[in-house]
Amino acid sequence: MRAESYYTAGQFALIRARFFRKPVSCAAGILLIILILTGLFASFLSPHEPNSAGANRQYINGPPQMPKFRDQDGSWSKPYLCTFEQQLDRKTLRRVQVENCEKKRYLTWFTRSWEYQLISLNLGFTEFTLTSDLHLFGIETGQIHLFGTEKAGKDIFGRTLHAIWVSLSIGFLALTIKLTTSLLVGGISGYFGGRIDAVLQTFTEAVRVIPSIPIYLALAVAMPDEWSSETRYFAIAFIIGAFDFPTLARRLRTHLLAERNQEYILAAKLSGSSSSRIIRKHLIPSFLSYIIVDTIINVPYIILAETSLSFLGLGLSEPVNSIGVLLSQAQDVEVQQSLLWYYIPVVFFVLMILAFVLVGDGLRDAADPYSEEGR
């Protein structure tokens, strides 16, 4: 006899159970959660402001500083950093950073430093902002640059963490726009069919045949220069989202065209349900698992789109922190030859994309009850 929970298990409970059965999906899920949390609490985690205010003029293009745990004599110590001093190299006449480990600078925990906004709500009539200056770690004197600094002396560690959040949020924003458009167009098109379907599908096809990269480029160039980086940010999310809806809309439509002839839809109609109730309560939920999976699988592509736009210098630009912006800095020959820490954001980017793809894959397999029987 099976447990009662088996019978009351909803679609999502079943999907969850199947998802957690796979170690790879679980690991990717945990990684994803860590990354999202890192992005969310980026300010708390970074000891210095990720902009010119937090730049270290004395440590330009500086290599990553790794905290040390052992003294020169080999005994254990609290984590500390050596002091870096600029000296002029007599032979090349270049300024170089010299480590002076006589002067130890110890790391501090839960340091109070620069102020950031933890929560910022603007509800029109009232503004609510919660600021904080608490940070996970800092250093007694001077600055700490775990991932080094770039050519203006900005801390790459802080910038990377903030960039994760910008890239993620642009992805989610674009997806929200895409989802709304897809559900609306696909839902109406599929449920009503006939002439409405023909018109909407013609429109969808028209959008679909426009190649995406040129249109992104054209629109990005068309954006007025006087726009603030925030406006640009929303505009880019909107453009990416608006041009990505046809695939999902079309799939939803096809699914609904088949599903609306099911008897339970007729049963709902005979029960007096209105069209919108049928679409909301019966048709879209029947496709929900697919929608969720498709959405999660698509996040990396949208992040990729933003990243490539910014990389080309057409999306976001300095001083905004996004992964694309950080990477576009790494185009210099000099960077590629000697300043390899510019590439550290790439690791996070790859991890993030990988996590999304693996979670999406796991969810897709979990949502398809027949996937396991392909023996």
Next chain:
Amino acid sequence: MSERLVDVKNLQVDFKTEEGWFTAVKNVSFHIEAGQVLGLVGESGSGKSVTAKSLMQLNSNNAIYRSPSQINLYNSGQSVPVLQLRSPKALRQLRGGLISMIFQEPMASFAPAISLGKQMVETIQLHLGFGKHEAELEAIHWLGQVGLTEPERRLRQYVHELSGGMRQRVMIATALSTKPRLLIADEPTTALDVTIQAQVLDLLLELRQRFGMAMLFITHDLGVIGKVADDLCVMQSGQIIEEGPVQKTLLTPSHEYTKRLLAAVPSLKKLQLKREGATKSSEQEPWSSLVKVKDLDIVYESSAGLLKRSSFTAVSAANFEIPTGKIIGLVGESGSGKTSLGRALLKAIPFQTGSIIYQFKDEKFDLNGLSGSSLKAFRQHAQMVFQDPYGSLNPRLTVRDIIAEPLEAMQLTKNRNETDLRVREIATRCRLDLEHLRRFPHAFSGGQRQRISIARALICRPSFIVADEAVAALDVSIQAEILDLMKELQRELGLTILFISHDLSVIANLCEQVIVMQHGKIVEQGPVEQIFLEPKEDYTRNLISAIPTLDNLGGLNAS
């Protein structure tokens, strides 16, 4: 005694599923002699198809044959251990060469995009080693043998071009063309109309007499088995619970389950007795009509091309009345327009000309020009119970939500508590366990699902129900339960039920009035006893005589 053909010993088949091992067939032993027809009877899930498929090793990959399972096939003195065969060549020779199979759904058994001839010729070439031309002649020969006209033309046709009965004939011809020792027929007539079923059964019997072929005949219908089989095995949950010669088993069944199956078989004698019991008294009773249908036409239009429109008349010039507070049967073969008629009565599909006028106790509805709020008001009075207990319940809603749908959609209750109260009340009425309301439909069997469907139809307290093939997808014993429930509800709530069915036995047991339809027209209409015992029209007479009954079991198998 004749020669032994197949020997099945201690067959046990287990399936590996997500929830663990599932034993489909357990300790099944039987044997078939050359030229013998063995009937295998049981309800869905009883393991009869798995047993048959084991004979050809056709079960899906997650099936395991537990030792000491043994199947031996005797072919010209040699014994073939079926379950031990592994090589593709040996399996191919077994499947099609030694044993052929006919399936339930002939439409699904042929590839839709390859001509029938090609499929037949390929089979013959493969198994008999004929050349192409020879194989074609052979195919034509067999198509003629199964009683198809113009066999040459059939070779070039595709499966969708033939009617259901013709498809099944081609299927039989294909199965026989390789000259198998054993023919397995898995519910070969279940998907067919009664009259076609009678023809196919006659054909099988005739072929059997002519070629002396052994057959394993699987069905859930004891009436059919009584007609074709010599011996009978009754299966229940994977085991054989009763076996013996057909006549003896059916006339004096020993197992309780067999008796229950037998009770569900229609018997015209019972109907006669019923009529003699309730003489003229009921016929003269005056009745008021609930629905008046006048000159109803239902035409489906479809756009065949960009500008062309083609139309198909499903129902033409239907005139009838439905009396209040009775169960009325609507019978006809597939394609006769009975479903269209039932749906038009609920305004689920539009109708072109004619009128449908309802007279409920306090309200009158003319379906012409009914829309918006008045349509919603009408929906409270008339509801539907569907055929497919799987497709008609949304798998993503809990049973409670499914039953509450009409109340919530039409906002008939003031708050959630009242809705819950109504749901619990109707669920108890339909004998659903209240604890099950939180479950999802996938946890229920077909019969329970149909109870849910009935509860949903009844929750807004309608006075008229259209039940479209409401028990056609259910097993016989569960059919009986659902029919009893419907009868009881009808009596208690004073419902009027239009019961649409192709199954005349169900109609005979349930209904008081019958309407017979053919090709979109109403052929005959009257009290059930009159229609079944003294049909006036030829069509009705053919329909009735085609019902496989056990009434004349005594003489049939003597030959």
